[in-house]
Amino acid sequence: MLSERTHRALSMAAPVVLGLVYGYWAAANRRSGGEITGWNLLFGFVTALAFMLLYVGVRALAPLLRREVHAVLWAAFVGGTFGFLYSQTGATILRSCLMGLGIGAAAFAVMFYRYYTHEDAGGLRYR
Structure with missing residues (x-):
């Protein structure tokens, strides 16, 4: 089994990793294979941040x-x-x-x- 310290580290890393993947995926869908622009990068990072905040909120609220x-x-x-x-x-x-x-x-x-x-x-x- 994993130690409590490892679980804590993973619980902090999971929203960041999932958010970055989600943001990249949304930005890639939006540009439809075209060139990467500054607005596309901004969209990806804002989407990643929104996903991370929602994910953390759902994960904190749901068990209650x-x-x-x-x-x-x-x-x-x-x-x-x-x-x-x-x-x-x-x-x-x-x-x-x-x-x-x-x-x-x-x-x-x-x-x-x-x-x-x-x-x-x-x-x-x-x-």
Whole structure:
């Protein structure tokens, strides 16, 4: 098993790494294979920062909620972030919303099953 110090380091590094990957992905989708510009870099970094803040917020808030709301919060985060990435490809807003809802529904099913089988109704986790 990993030490507590390693877990703490990973919990700090995960939002940064995931945010940078997400920001790069969004910027790459937006430029559609064209040249990299200063505005594209700025868009990528702002998107990465927004993703990092949302991720940290969801990760801090979600464990305090009941398992149903816990799953809904993660599903909304996953669906929203996917829908935003999809919208950067030039797809219509309706299609982006529908794709985000579909991915969010799948994430809800997975997360609800996980929390339903690993927590009691009061939110206490089983080991």
